Amino acid sequence: MSDGRSGSGYGGESLLFLTDEQLRQGIEAMFFAYQGFTADPDRILGEMAYGRAHHRAMHFINRAPGTTVNNLLSILGVTKQSLNRVLRALVEDGLVDSRVGTLDKRERNLYLTDRGRDLEQRLSDAQRIRMRAAYKQAGPEAVQGFKKVLEAMMDADMRRAYADLREAPQ
Amino acid sequence: MSDGRSGSGYGGESLLFLTDEQLRQGIEAMFFAYQGFTADPDRILGEMAYGRAHHRAMHFINRAPGTTVNNLLSILGVTKQSLNRVLRALVEDGLVDSRVGTLDKRERNLYLTDRGRDLEQRLSDAQRIRMRAAYKQAGPEAVQGFKKVLEAMMDADMRRAYADLREAPQ
DNA sequence: AGTTTATGTCAGCATTGTTGACATTCCAAG
DNA sequence: CTTGGAATGTCAACAATGCTGACATAAACT
Numbered sequence: 001m002s003d004g005r006s007g008s009g010y011g012g013e014s015l016l017f018l019t020d021e022q023l024r025q026g027i028e029a030m031f032f033a034y035q036g037f038t039a040d041p042d043r044i045l046g047e048m049a050y051g052r053a054h055h056r057a058m059h060f061i062n063r064a065p066g067t068t069v070n071n072l073l074s075i076l077g078v079t080k081q082s083l084n085r086v087l088r089a090l091v092e093d094g095l096v097d098s099r100v101g102t103l104d105k106r107e108r109n110l111y112l113t114d115r116g117r118d119l120e121q122r123l124s125d126a127q128r129i130r131m132r133a134a135y136k137q138a139g140p141e142a143v144q145g146f147k148k149v150l151e152a153m154m155d156a157d158m159r160r161a162y163a164d165l166r167e168a169p170q
Numbered sequence: 171m172s173d174g175r176s177g178s179g180y181g182g183e184s185l186l187f188l189t190d191e192q193l194r195q196g197i198e199a200m201f202f203a204y205q206g207f208t209a210d211p212d213r214i215l216g217e218m219a220y221g222r223a224h225h226r227a228m229h230f231i232n233r234a235p236g237t238t239v240n241n242l243l244s245i246l247g248v249t250k251q252s253l254n255r256v257l258r259a260l261v262e263d264g265l266v267d268s269r270v271g272t273l274d275k276r277e278r279n280l281y282l283t284d285r286g287r288d289l290e291q292r293l294s295d296a297q298r299i300r301m302r303a304a305y306k307q308a309g310p311e312a313v314q315g316f317k318k319v320l321e322a323m324m325d326a327d328m329r330r331a332y333a334d335l336r337e338a339p340q
Numbered sequence: 341a342g343t344t345t346a347t348g349t350c351a352g353c354a355t356t357g358t359t360g361a362c363a364t365t366c367c368a369a370g
Numbered sequence: 371c372t373t374g375g376a377a378t379g380t381c382a383a384c385a386a387t388g389c390t391g392a393c394a395t396a397a398a399c400t
Contacts, residue, residue, distance in 0.1 A: 018305055023298045024233075026305070026317065027207075028335060031226070032328040033320035034204050035247050037197075051355050051388095056201070069379060077205050082357055084380060106365045106378040128193045134322035135188055135196070138315065145308065145315025147196065150203035152304035158202040165198060221357095221386050239348060252388055254349060276347040276396045 040126035053078075053086045058112060058120040061096060063165060066109045068101070075161050095119060210296035223248075223256045228282060228290040231266060233335060236279045238271070245331050265289060 041055050060075055061067060073083045087110070090096040095116035101107035112120060135143050151159060211225050230245055231237060243253045257280070260266040265286035271277030282290060305313050321329060 018302050020298065023301045023305075024294075025336060026301050026313070027294075027297055028332060029317055029320040030204070030207055032332050033323040034200070035328055036324045037200055039325060049354095053356060070377085078356085079358065080379065081359080081381085085356075088380085101378095104366070104378085108379070124194075124197075127197055128190065130323065131193045131196050132188050134319050135193070137322040138318040141311075142315030142318040143196070145312030146319035147199055148308040148312040149304050149316035150199040152307040153203040153300065154199075154206045155209060158205055162198060162202050166195060219385095223387060240346085248387085249389065250348065251350085251390080255387075258349085271347095274347085274397070278348070 036130065037127070040130055041123040044123055044126060050089075053082075054090060055120075055123050057083065057086050057090065058095065058116060059124065061110045062112050062117065062120045062124075064168070065111050068107045068109060070107070072110065074157075077158070090116065206300065207297070210300055211293040214293055214296060220259075223252075224260060225290075225293050227253065227256050227260065228265065228286060229294065231280045232282050232287065232290045232294075234338070235281050238277045238279060240277070242280065244327070247328070260286070 038052060042052060045051055045055060056076055057072065060072055064071075069080060069083065069087065073080050076083060087096060087098065091098050094113055097111040097113050097116075098108045099111070101109055138146070151162065154162060208222060212222060215221055215225060226246055227242065230242055234241075239250060239253065239257065243250050246253060257266060257268065261268050264283055267281040267283050267286075268278045269281070271279055308316070321332065324332060
C-alpha cells in the first residue's frame with residue numbers, strides 16, 4: 001500500500017502511474033477546495049441563526065418541491081432525527097411549508113415559502129459566483145474532467161441521486 | 171443573477187457559456203463527492219473515539235512533522251480552541267507528541283508517535299484507494315481538469331497553503 | 341522594568357451529527 | 371374487520387466539533 005506507486009493500463013494508449021504523492025495532492029486539493037466551496041454561504045448563514053445543514057435542506061427542497069422527509073434524508077445522508085431538527089426550525093420561521101401527504105398521510109411534502117426561496121436564492125447565488133469564477137479560471141476542458149472525477153468519487157447511491165437530479169431539472 | 175446564463179470569451183478560441191443549470195450540477199457534484207471522499211476514514215474513525223477533526227490534524231502533522239499549533243490551525247481553518255481539544259485527546263492517547271519549542275518556548279512542535287503514524291496510515295490508505303479508483307475511472311485527462319478547478323475554487327490563503335505543501339514533499 | 345503582542349490552554353455555548361423511544365398511518369394476514 | 375407489523379415522522383438526550391471569552395506564559399518592544 002505504501003510502495004508509492006500504483007498503475008495499470010488505461011485506454012490502450014496511455015498509462016496511469018499514480019504515485020502516493022499524486023493521490024495525496026488530490027486529497028489535499030479536495031479538502032482545501034471544499035473549504036472555499038462552503039465559505040460564502042457559511043458567511044451569510046453566520047449572520048442569522050442558521051447553519052450549513054439548513055442551506056442543504058433548502059437547496060434540495062428547492063430542487064424538488066414536494067419532496068418528502070424520507071427522500072430528503074437519503075439525499076443528504078443524515079438521520080431523520082438530525083434533519084428533523086433543521087426542518088422544524090425552518091417551518092417555525094416560515095421558510096419551509098410542510099404539508100401532510102394527500103396519498104399517504106404519514107408523509108410530509110415539503111415546499112419553500114416565498115421567503116424561503118429568497119434566502120435560498122441568496123445562498124445559491126454566492127455559491128454560483130464562486131463556481132463560475134473557478135470554471136472560467138480553469139477553462140472549459142477542465143470542467144469536464146472535474147465532473148468526471150467527482151462523479152467517480154461518489155458512493156453508488158449518491159451517484160444515483162445525482163443522476164436523478166440531473167434528469168429532472170426544474 | 172438568475173438570468174440562467176453567463177459567459178465570456180475564453181482563450182480566444184472557445185466561449186464559456188455557463189448556465190445556472192451547469193453551475194448547479196457542479197455544486198451538487200461537489201456535495202455528493204465530498205460525502206464519498208470522507209466516507210471511508212469516517213467509517214474507521216467511527217469504531218474508535220475519534221472524528222474527522224482528529225484525522226485532519228494527524229494528516230497535516232504527518233505531512234509537516236514539527237509543525238506548530240499556530241501553523242496547523244491556519245491550514246485547517248479552525249480556531250485554536252477547537253484544534254486544542256482535538257490535540258489534547260491525541261496527546262493523551264499517545265498518538266501525537268507535543269514538545270515545547272526550543273527557539274520559542276511559547277510554541278509547541280507536533281510529531282506523530284509510532285502509533286499515531288500507524289493510524290494515520292490506515293486512514294490515508296482508505297482515502298487513497300478511493301481516490302485512485304476515481305482517477306482510473308475518470309481517466310488521465312480528467313485528473314488535470316479536476317485539480318485545476320479545485321485549485322481555482324480555493325480561497326487565496328488556502329491556495330498558498332496547498333502550494334507550500336506541494337513544494338515541500340516529505 | 342513595564343507594556344504590548346503572540347502562543348497556547350481552559351471553560352462554556354451552538355450547531356449538527358448520533359441512538360432510543362414513541363405516535364401515527366398504512367398494509368397485509370388471518 | 372381486526373390485528374400485528376412495517377413505514378414515516380417527532381421528541382429527547384448525548385457526542386463531536388465548530389465558536390467566543392478569559393487567562394497564563396513567553397517574547398518583543400519602548
